[in-house]
Amino acid sequence: MKVLVAVKRVVDANVKVRVAADNRGVDLTNVKMAMNPFCEIAVEEAVRLKEKGVATEILVVAVGPKEAQEQIRTALALGADRGILVEAADAQPLAIAKILKAIVDQEKPGLVITGKQSIDGDNNQVGQMLAALTGMGQGTFASEVNVADGKVKVTREIDGGLQTVELKLPALVSTDLRLNEPRYASLPNIMKAKKKPLDIKAPADFGVDVAPRVKTVKVEAPAARKAGIKVKTVEELVAKLKNEAKVIQ
Amino acid sequence: MTDTTQIIAGLTSLVDPGRVLTDADSLKHYGCDWTKKYEIKPLAIVLPKTVEQVQAIVRFANEHKLGLVPSGGRTGLSAAAVATNDEVVVAFDLMNKVLDFNPTDRTARCQAGVVTEQLQQFAEDKGLYYPVDFASAGSSQLGGNISTNAGGIKVIRYGMTRDWVAGLKVVTGKGDVLDLNADLIKNATGYDFRHLFIGAEGTLGFIVEATMKLARAPKNLTVMVLGVPEFRAIMQVLNAFQSKIDLTAFEFFSEKAVQLVTAHHNVPRPFDTATPYYALLEFEAVSDSVMDEAMALFEACVENGWASDGVISQSESQAAALWRLREGISETLAPFIPYKNDISVVVSKVPDFLEDIDAIVGSQYPDFEIVWFGHIGDGNLHLNILKPQSLAKEEFFKRCETVNTQVFETVQKYNGSVSAEHGVGLTKKPYLHYTRSAAEIAYMKAVKQAFDPNNVMNPGKVFDL
Ligand SMILES: Cc1cc2nc3c(=O)[nH]c(=O)nc-3n(C[C@H](O)[C@H](O)[C@H](O)COP(=O)(O)OP(=O)(O)OC[C@H]3O[C@@H](n4cnc5c(N)ncnc54)[C@H](O)[C@@H]3O)c2cc1C
Ligand SMILES: Cc1cc2nc3c(=O)[nH]c(=O)nc-3n(C[C@H](O)[C@H](O)[C@H](O)COP(=O)(O)OP(=O)(O)OC[C@H]3O[C@@H](n4cnc5c(N)ncnc54)[C@H](O)[C@@H]3O)c2cc1C
Numbered sequence: 001m002k003v004l005v006a007v008k009r010v011v012d013a014n015v016k017v018r019v020a021a022d023n024r025g026v027d028l029t030n031v032k033m034a035m036n037p038f039c040e041i042a043v044e045e046a047v048r049l050k051e052k053g054v055a056t057e058i059l060v061v062a063v064g065p066k067e068a069q070e071q072i073r074t075a076l077a078l079g080a081d082r083g084i085l086v087e088a089a090d091a092q093p094l095a096i097a098k099i100l101k102a103i104v105d106q107e108k109p110g111l112v113i114t115g116k117q118s119i120d121g122d123n124n125q126v127g128q129m130l131a132a133l134t135g136m137g138q139g140t141f142a143s144e145v146n147v148a149d150g151k152v153k154v155t156r157e158i159d160g161g162l163q164t165v166e167l168k169l170p171a172l173v174s175t176d177l178r179l180n181e182p183r184y185a186s187l188p189n190i191m192k193a194k195k196k197p198l199d200i201k202a203p204a205d206f207g208v209d210v211a212p213r214v215k216t217v218k219v220e221a222p223a224a225r226k227a228g229i230k231v232k233t234v235e236e237l238v239a240k241l242k243n244e245a246k247v248i249q
Numbered sequence: 250m251t252d253t254t255q256i257i258a259g260l261t262s263l264v265d266p267g268r269v270l271t272d273a274d275s276l277k278h279y280g281c282d283w284t285k286k287y288e289i290k291p292l293a294i295v296l297p298k299t300v301e302q303v304q305a306i307v308r309f310a311n312e313h314k315l316g317l318v319p320s321g322g323r324t325g326l327s328a329a330a331v332a333t334n335d336e337v338v339v340a341f342d343l344m345n346k347v348l349d350f351n352p353t354d355r356t357a358r359c360q361a362g363v364v365t366e367q368l369q370q371f372a373e374d375k376g377l378y379y380p381v382d383f384a385s386a387g388s389s390q391l392g393g394n395i396s397t398n399a400g401g402i403k404v405i406r407y408g409m410t411r412d413w414v415a416g417l418k419v420v421t422g423k424g425d426v427l428d429l430n431a432d433l434i435k436n437a438t439g440y441d442f443r444h445l446f447i448g449a450e451g452t453l454g455f456i457v458e459a460t461m462k463l464a465r466a467p468k469n470l471t472v473m474v475l476g477v478p479e480f481r482a483i484m485q486v487l488n489a490f491q492s493k494i495d496l497t498a499f500e501f502f503s504e505k506a507v508q509l510v511t512a513h514h515n516v517p518r519p520f521d522t523a524t525p526y527y528a529l530l531e532f533e534a535v536s537d538s539v540m541d542e543a544m545a546l547f548e549a550c551v552e553n554g555w556a557s558d559g560v561i562s563q564s565e566s567q568a569a570a571l572w573r574l575r576e577g578i579s580e581t582l583a584p585f586i587p588y589k590n591d592i593s594v595v596v597s598k599v600p601d602f603l604e605d606i607d608a609i610v611g612s613q614y615p616d617f618e619i620v621w622f623g624h625i626g627d628g629n630l631h632l633n634i635l636k637p638q639s640l641a642k643e644e645f646f647k648r649c650e651t652v653n654t655q656v657f658e659t660v661q662k663y664n665g666s667v668s669a670e671h672g673v674g675l676t677k678k679p680y681l682h683y684t685r686s687a688a689e690i691a692y693m694k695a696v697k698q699a700f701d702p703n704n705v706m707n708p709g710k711v712f713d714l
Contacts, residue, residue, distance in 0.1 A: 014565035032469060034564030074563050184560035184567060186520055187473070187547045 001110035001147070001169070003046045003055040006100055006130075007039040007075055009068040010120040019221045026219065035071040038115025041175040044182040045145060046113055047079035054147045055111070057081050061103055063096045065089040069198060076193035077185040083198040088210045093121070095203070095210040097129035102206035104134050109170060111152060116141050116174040127174035137167035141176040253292065256313060260295055260337065263305040268343070270294040279340050280332045282325040283385075287675060291318070291332035298343045300418065300426060300457045306339060307455070308424040310705040317705050319451035321393025322364065324385035326589065329450040329674030329710050330393065336708070339455065341392050347371050348458070356415050356432060358460045361392030368461060377463040380407035384576045392456045398448035400670035402575070405626035406497040407464065409670070411447045418458035419446055422701025432460045445696060450672050451707040453700040467497060471534040472568040473543065475550065475559040476524030477501075481600045482555035486528050487626055489546050489555070494539065498531035499626030500575045506620050510577040516570060519560045528556075528625075529575050531568075578622050586642060587620070587633040588649040592660050593669035596628040602663050603630065609655050610634070614648070629669040632656065657683040673711045681712060 011017055012032040020027045035043075049055040058080040062068040065087065072083035086099050104112060112134075117124035131138035139145075139154025143162065146153045147169070156163045157176045203210045231237045241248045261269045270279070271293050280289035292315070297303045310317050316336035323330050332338050341362030349358035350371075357371060357379075365379075365386040372379040381394060383401035393399075395417070399410045407413075416432035419442075429443040430436055446453055477483050483501050490496055504523050511518055519527065534540050543561075550556035562568035594602045603621070610619055616637055623630040634652065636645045657667050661683045668677045668684075681690065690712055697704075697714070704714055 012565045014569065030468070032565055034566075037566070181517060183517070184519060184571075185563055187475075187544065187559040187561055188551070190561065191544060191548065 001049075001055050002057045002059060002107060003049060004059045004061060004100075004104065004107060004109035004112045005039070005042045005046045005075065005080065006096075006112070006114045006126065007043060007060055007062050007068075007071050008036040008115070008118045008120075009033050009062065009064045009071045010036045010118050013037055013119055019219050023218050023220065024216060033067065033070075035074055036115050036118040036120075038117060038119070038175050038177070039071075040182040041177070041179050042113040042115050043075045043078050043080060044180045045142075045173075045175060047183075048180065049111075049145075049147065050079060059084065059107060059109065061086070061100060063088055063091050063099050063203075066200075069200075072198055073190070073193050074185055076196045076198070077190040078183065079189070080196075082196055084201060085198065086201045086203060086206070088203050090212070091203070091210045092212050092214055093123050093125035094129060094213060095208055096126050097133055098208045099203055099206050099210075100126070100130050101133040102208065104130070104136075104170075111147065111169060112136065112172045114172070114174045116176055127172055131172040134170075134172075136170050136172045137165075138172045138174070139165050139167055140174040142173050143176050143178045145173055145179065256315065256337075257293055259309055259313070260293060260306070263309060264295055264297050264302050268296040268298070270296070279320055279323070279338045282323040282328060282330040282674075284326060284328040284331065284674075284676060287328055287331050287333050289332060290335060291338045292335045294320075294338045294340060296340050296343050300420065303339070303420045303455050303457050304424055304426055306337070307420050307422065307705065310337065311422075311424060311703050314703065315705060316708045317455075318707055319392065319396065319455055321362070321390035321396070322385070322388040323393075324389045325393060325397060325672060325674065326591070327397075327450075327668065327672040327674030327676045329397070329672050329707065331675060333675075334709065341390055344457065345390075349460075350375060354415070354432065355463045356460050357463060358432075358458060359391055360458055361390065361395075361456045363391045365389045365391065365394055372463045373466070375463070376466060378466045379413070379461065380464055381410050381413060384579055391459050391461065395447050395456055395459055396449060396451050397670070397672040400624065400627065400629065402498050402500060402624060404624055404629075405499050406495060411444065413462045414443060414447060414459055415462050416460040417443050417446055417456055419454045419456055421454035422697075422703070422706040423454075426457075445700075448672075450674060450711055452697055452711055454706055467533050469534045470497060470531055470565075470568060471540075471543075472562040472571040473530045473547070473559055474519040474571050474574065475528045475530070475547070475556040476520065476522065477526040477528050477555065478524055478557055480526055480603060482550075483526055483528050483625060484596075484600055485553065485555045486530075486550050487596075489550055490530060490532075490543075491626075493542055493546060494532050496530055496532050496626065498529065500529040500623070501625040502527050502529070502575055502578060502622035503620060505618070506578050506581075506622050507574060509581045509620070510574055513581045514573060514577045516573045516577060519571065519574065520558050522558055524557055527574070529571065575622065578620070582620060582633055582635070585635040586645070587635050588646065588652070590632040590653070590656060590667075591629070591669050591671040592632065592656070592665060592667060593627070593629045594660070594663045594665035596626070598663050598665075599625060599628055599630070602659065602665065605659050605662075606632065606656055609659065610652060613655075614652060617652075624670075627669075628665075653680065660684070675710060678709075678711060678713070 012034040017026040060075040060080045063086045114127040144155035279294040280291040318332045320340040344360035345362040417429040618635040620633040
């Protein structure tokens with residue numbers, strides 16, 4: 001079975017982002033970029049499926065700037081077999097989903113794995129849109145994935161518990177945090193990955209118009225936390241919690 | 250000595266209200282550092298807020314023949330910030346402000362009680378970097394760092410605390426306030442007393458302010474962890490990388506350390522296959538050519554048999570996770586009540602030296618389990634001996650004392666140091682002569698006499714008068 005994994009290049013999760021001076025986004029100059037953490041989990045899951053003999057080929061696809069080759073190379077080092085970069089900076093979720101649909105139509109994977117969301121836009125849309133566009137069943141927020149007999153059983157993290165769904169293949173799974181713990185890219189594998197095929201394409205190759213459909217009106221930093229105060233007695237604390245914070249009655 | 254109540258009343262008149270503490274909890278809390286091995290007996294704790302108050306305390310101590318113990322974050326590992334003999338502990342918690350920032354000089358003028366991490370954060374907010382870093386940076390204070398000339402994990406590139414002190418304000422044991430070096434880069438006007446106070450462990454006077462230099466922020470710090478099959482190969486790896494890349498860190502640890510850390514913390518192994526040793530390297534991956542160089546060096550290490558496997562961080566979170574393998578060691582070992590040594594030799598002698606020590610401990614104490622780790626790029630090794638479950642704590646430490654003598658004789662043979670970065674305090678006082686000659690120690694005492702004639706400053710630490 002072929003597995004397609006979508007990966008995105010985003011600001012490193014450890015970076016403290018700053019709002020850009022024009023309030024139209026965040027300042028990305030000299031900021032460390034990395035693979036979206038949920039995509040790392042998606043790659044890891046695909047690699048485990050391959051190690052189990054369930055997957056036979058892993059194709060990674062990134063829609064992003066040309067530097068997103070770095071993230072594809074990382075995925076190749078982790079165990080993916082080949083990569084496709086569709087060069088389009090700042091593509092929005094719908095455009096990304098349309099591009100992925102075109103690739104799914106060409107490649108006919110048995111399973112598509114995406115992160116549940118990317119930590120830059122926090123949109124949580126690409127997986128769902130792609131499932132809708134392709135007509136595949138979707139198992140989102142996966143914390144466990146089992147493939148057998150032409151079906152995939154997905155345990156989903158939902159409010160207040162877990163839900164298990166069974167989907168016919170081909171299907172789409174989006175990963176949640178607890179699905180697995182991604183491994184490090186080993187140096188010998190990074191070197192081998194340099195020889196793995198990586199195709200570079202343009203949105204036009206798939207007939208997709210990536211012009212933005214959603215306009216960002218304004219980006220603002222969250223309000224700074226107010227300074228704390230010291231109370232002298234427990235009574236004073238209780239009074240403040242009751243009357244000012246109104247968190248107890 | 251005047252009677253205790255009078256002393257306390259006197260001290261109380263020197264500082265802000267409520268800043269002299271004598272309750273049992275405070276005495277215990279402020280009375281000792283990380284060693285927790287000595288019986289604590291402070292007379293009182295004083296928390297000054299200004300330079301003038303510190304000066305008044307020193308003058309008062311001279312008048313009444315009191316011992317003063319300077320106290321920073323009390324993360325010291327040599328029992329230097331420990332009061333065992335009715336001393337007054339002077340703690341700097343209230344002098345914790347960054348007073349001034351000068352972007353042109355790239356310096357920050359700080360009170361002695363500024364916490365190391367606070368300065369790191371301050372620098373980061375200014376787009377700069379304070380490079381002295383170690384696992385206790387969240388608690389240790391600049392006054393303590395300077396007084397122990399603290400090192401840590403970035404020494405290979407950035408040097409020791411000493412290298413980051415542009416100027417100091419001190420109150421000498423005599424009670425004089427001195428401004429040392431006035432933050433100048435060039436100042437050829439005789440003795441530079443700044444360097445006497447750095448590493449003095451509070452025996453000459455109090456550091457009340459320090460102007461610290463800041464560096465430009467490093468770019469894209471990237472971490473590699475390599476599996477190394479034998480100890481000597483670690484030095485080959487170090488040589489290979491250092492000749493081509495400016496490393497910002499080079500640490501090593503043993504498989505035993507990895508087993509303990511991964512079992513106690515939620516940290517994954519770097520890779521599945523266990524190797525006897527690991528080297529952690531950090532560098533600024535500023536360009537593809539640096540990355541290519543690093544990959545080529547790794548390949549060369551593998552070809553030479555110096556490394557068997559390796560990983561590299563692909564994000565800052567991964568870099569941080571790999572660092573935890575090293576930074577988690579001290580904390581993980583603590584419950585085993587390890588016997589610790591912090592020793593150093595010149596880098597080129599590390600392999601022979603370590604082999605000698607291993608042979609001593611291995612042949613004479615085969616029941617002891619050893620965990621090696623350290624800042625090996627600086628020739629600094631942390632030897633940790635774990636207490637066997639079956640052995641009582643007292644018995645264990647007694648047997649370790651005899652290990653000590655042999656270890657330190659070996660240190661002496663290699664012209665090394667019995668304390669690389671933790672200081673002498675009480676724990677290394679009996680062993681000072683393995684590193685310093687009798688003549689040198691006599692000069693140290695003469696220096697102490699000049700700054701602190703009545704021996705009020707941290708009496709009984711480093712050497713006995
Ligand atoms: C988990 C852990 C990891 C560590 N790792 C490292 C490491 O990698 N490298 C390293 O070098 N150290 C390390 N240490 C040791 C310790 O953290 C450092 O030596 C640190 O610099 C001590 O600072 P402190 O403020 O806690 O000093 P304290 O322990 O409070 O005092 C240390 C000495 O400084 C004196 N002093 C304190 N403040 C003043 C002042 N204002 N004026 C004059 N004298 C003063 C004290 O009297 C004492 O002699 C580690 C400690 C721990 C617990
Ligand atoms: C054209 C010119 C350009 C210069 N440019 C610079 C410059 O850019 N930067 C700079 O720093 N200086 C500069 N200098 C000054 C001078 O060259 C330096 O200070 C140099 O370090 C002095 O070295 P010296 O061996 O000539 O010392 P000397 O002049 O012989 O002695 C200097 C001091 O050192 C003492 N001394 C000498 N040898 C010993 C010893 N073995 N043990 C103990 N004490 C000793 C002497 O007693 C004296 O106090 C310059 C001088 C000239 C003439």
